[in-house]
Every structure is written in structure tokens, then in C-alpha cells.
Amino acid sequence: MSTTKLGLEPLIGVEELAEYxxxxxxxxxxxxxxxxxxxxxxxxxxxxxxxxxxxxWLEEHHEADHE
Incomplete structure (x- = not known):
């Protein structure tokens, strides 16, 4: 059974995060x-x-637009 069907959020490992x-x-x-x-x-x-x-985390590290 997939995590989605259980209502669980997917988790990724260090290698997947680094690749992403x-x-x-x-x-x-x-x-x-x-x-x-x-x-x-x-x-x-x-x-x-x-x-x-x-x-x-990515949103928090997003640079503000500079005009």
C-alpha cells in the first residue's frame, strides 16, 4: 500500500535531497x-x-526580487 493511500506524506533520503x-x-x-x-x-x-x-525550507531561502 502506498503512503499516499494511507494519507502519509512522502519522505526522501539524503541522496534524493542532494540530487534534487x-x-x-x-x-x-x-x-x-x-x-x-x-x-x-x-x-x-x-x-x-x-x-x-x-x-x-526552499521558500524561506528564496531570494527577494530586486527592483
């Missing part, structure tokens, strides 16, 4: 250490990111 953002995986870990990464869930030794948290 076009940055090395190590950059995600560096951002986490400095407190600049999106919120994450730690499931055992794995990090997972909710798609909505990534979208919100």
Missing part, C-alpha cells in the same frame, strides 16, 4: 551540522526529509 538540490551529499550533512538544512526525521541511522519541510 543539485548539491553533493556532503553539503546536506554540512548544512545539518551548521543548522542550515531542512528539518529531518532521524529513523535509526537514516535521515528522512518530508517533502513539505523541504518546500518550506
Amino acid at each position: 538540490l543539485g548539491v553533493p551529499v556532503q553539503t546536506i550533512y554540512d548544512w545539518r551540522l551548521s543548522g542550515r538544512a531542512p528539518r529531518a526525521f532521524k529513523l535509526g541511522k537514516h535521515l528522512r526529509f518530508a517533502v513539505s519541510d523541504v518546500q518550506q
